[in-house]
Each structure stands twice: as structure tokens, then as C-alpha cells.
Amino acid sequence: MDWLHWIIYVVIILAFVLTLVMSFILIERRVVGRFQLRLGPNRVGPQGILQPVADAVKILLKEDIIPSKVDRVVHLLAPIVTFAPAVLIFAVIPFQQAGNGLFFDLKSTASMVDLDVGVLFIFAISSISVVGLVMAGWASNNKYALLGAMRTIAQMVSYEIPMVLAVLGIVLIAGSLSLADIVDKQNIPFILLQPLGFFIYFLGATAEMNRSPFDLLEAESEIVAGVNIEYSGMKFAMFFLGEYAYALAVSTITSVLFLGGAKFPWGLLPQSFIWLLVKILLVFFVILWIRSTLPRVRVDQLMGFAWKFLLPLSLINLFLVAAEGMLPSGFTWPIVALNVTLAVALVVIWANRFYRVGGAKVA
């Protein structure tokens, strides 16, 4: 094995994740500030770009409080188990495809390892972070933490199903589980071929990373802070960073699976990691947009939304993809038109039904 390859990629991935997570924190605070008609942090350094550094220094200097009745080992391991999977996901992300690029050409795909089961790897690894949250909820010996942990389990197990079913559509079109192959097959971005799949995946992923409007595990008005209530100092920072690293992971996976990864749309310009970066920031902006627009859902609405709205739609979507796979190739644009129409119609019809009989109506 080529040890240099592994060392270089470990450094690249750590640098990529840490830089982007730091900038995501700043971007979120500034963008949400604008959404709420205020400026956001803009005092530390030009336009506030040193704010994350100041926050990091502050949090490192804080006292690490361990309550007396916690399960110490599990309490210590929980933030690590939550944070590690989010970074591990980047091991299979192709940052740039093999072949000619905008700035430089590559002999092989620029990813740490191009696994043949890349998509499965992502879902397997990201399902581990629940274990970390549950460990934190149980070990803290606090009823709010335990309630948060139970909400987390219910939410993550439910939303994983429509999410995986939606990505199965992509796997069927591309005919491969390898992320590099999936990007290679995207002559047009898969979001056009799979608008419904993208919709389901994106909502499911938003719920999976516990972002507003699905952030019930840390609903301040109900359960104070959820699983991380008994955490302080560096351990709390690990949870905080883990949340943003997972947001980064979801933005990256969405860009790779649905938006064409490092490719420029329709190949108008040579592919480059720059396009991947732009797409990641675009997806993160949409996540922030949703966060600042929608209020938090109730627990029963949350579960109903996964089981009565997303799951049936994802099954219909899978059936449609399989049926369209039977067609001879060459019908790309008619299929795009058909799928966009069907996606809009199905979402409208199903949302209507869900509102009337599915329990979404506020009594």
C-alpha cells in the first residue's frame, strides 16, 4: 500500500473539514443574522472572519465540568463517537474526477479510497453518530438529556428509511454504489432526473442532522438543551463541531449525488474541486434558508411526516425509477420533463392528503 497517499489524504481531509466547519459556523451566524434583519458577528477581524477562532480559544479555556453521578467512561466517549463518523464520511468523497481539470489533470479520482460500496459506507457510518448521542443522553444521568436521546433515536431511525430509499433511485440510474462512478455518470445533474428523490433525500437529511425545523432533540423551550445539557468546555465543543461537520457532510453528499460533484453542469467548463466547493456552499445556504424560514415541528408531526409523507413518496419514486430504467436510452429530456411534473404533482397531492387526514393539521 502507498502510505504517502493515505497520509496526504488524512491531512487534506482534516484540513478540509476543520476549515469548512469553522467557516460554516461564521457563515451560519452571518447569514441567519441577515435573515433576522441584523448584522451578525462582524467585530473580530475584517467582516468578523476571526470570530470562530475567538470562540475556539474561549471554549478551550473553559472549565470541563463532570457532574458527580455521570457514567464517566461513557460520558467521556460520547462526544468522540458523535464527532468521528462525520469526518470518516469524507474518506469516500471524490473531490475531483480523473482526467482533465480546470487547474490540473489527475490520473485517478481524488478521493482517499474509492470504495465499491461507497454509498452504503456513507449510510452505515452516519448511522453510528446516533450511538454517540444516545450514550451522551444516558450517561449524563439527566432527564432532559434522556428525553433528548429518545427523541433522537425515534427521529433518526425513521428518517433514515426514506433517505436511503431516495438514494437507491440514484444508485439504480448510475448502476453503481461507488461515488466516483455516480459522478462520472452525471452528464446532466441527477437532481433533474430525480427531483422527487432529491426532495425526499434533502428533507430526510435535514432531519437526520437535527437541523431546524427538525431540531427536536435540543428544543430549548421543551427540554432545555437535549443530550448535551451536562456537557461543557471541550466536550461540548466536540458536539457542536460534530453537528457542523455533519452539516458539511450532508452538503457534500448532496452535491456529489445530486448536483454532479466536481463537474460543471453540462461540462461547459472543465471539472474542478472549485465547483464542488461552490455546490457545497450553495446547499448549506439552502439549509440555512430553511432554518430561518420554518418554525420547529411538533413530535407527532415529525414522526407522521417521516412515515406518512416521505416514506410513501420514496417508495413511489423508487418504483418510477425502476420503470423508467426499462425504457431504451435516449429519452433523457422527456424523462426529465416527466419526472419534474410528477414530482410537483405528487408532492402537492400528498401534502394535501397529509394535511387533511394525516394529522398535520394543528388542532
Add this chain to the structure above:
Amino acid sequence: MQDAGLSIAFWLLAIASVGSALAVVLLRNVFRAALLLISCFFAIAGLFVTLGADFLAMVQILVYVGAIAILLLLGIMLTKEAMRGSPFSRWQVGAGIASVLLLISMIWVFNQTDWPKTNTEVALEPTTAAIGLKLLDMDAGFVLPFEIASILLLAAVIGAIVLVKEK
């Protein structure tokens, strides 16, 4: 070099899986036992990787860690007695005899089975497509067990709905 690395990985993973499996049985703290069960599942997934079964390793993590272990943890959280640890059962002797009998029969089966020997080189090729083709192959595949399993799952789903349905 390759073989030495594989042997080291095998022994580390074997010790990890057997050690955490023993801890699952011996620990009094139910929650920690469940966490160690997760680490046991992980070590087994690692063993699958050393055998070149990439698909199986990922499914092991996805199904056992991501679903079964999580539901186990949820069950422990909802159990009132979990805080007090696991008490000794009145069936100690019976359970001991049953597990010794199970161990003996498994060792006997392992010794009796004529394991097909492959060459020692692990073929590092993707297994996903091969598994899919084998499962749905009409002639030499496992299409009948596959369909029976899907009907069983469907029956389980319908059963679950009937059980929790409001009267």
C-alpha cells in the same frame, strides 16, 4: 507483508470481538453491555473486511449497529429496572447447561462440516454485483429463499401494524 498485516488484523479483531462478547455477558450494567455489543458487531464487520466481503461488512454496520443495537438501546432506556443492573436469574443452572450444550453442538458442527478451501490469497474484488446476481438467479441462485424471506418480512410488517392498530 500483506499476510502479516492480515494476521495482525485478524487477531486484533478476534480478541476485540470475543472480549466484548464476554463483557456483554458478564457486565452488570445493562447499558454498558449494550454498548459493548455494538463494539462486538464492529469487530465482526472488521473481520468481514479482512475476508474481502465489502458489501457484507457495510450491511453488518448498517443493520446491526444502525438499527438493531439502536432499538436495543431504546428498549433499555424504556425499562425501569435497567438502572439497577441485571439481577441473577433463578434459572442459572438451567441456562448454564443449555449454553454448554449449545457450545458443544456448535464445536461438533464446525468440526464435521467440510469447509470449502479457497486459496489463501483474498480476492479483493467488488462483491455487490455478484451477490445481487446470485440472489436473483433463477437456475443456480437463491431466488426462492429470497422471495420467501421477502414474504416473511411482509408478514412481519403487516403483523406489526395489526398489533399496534387502535381498536
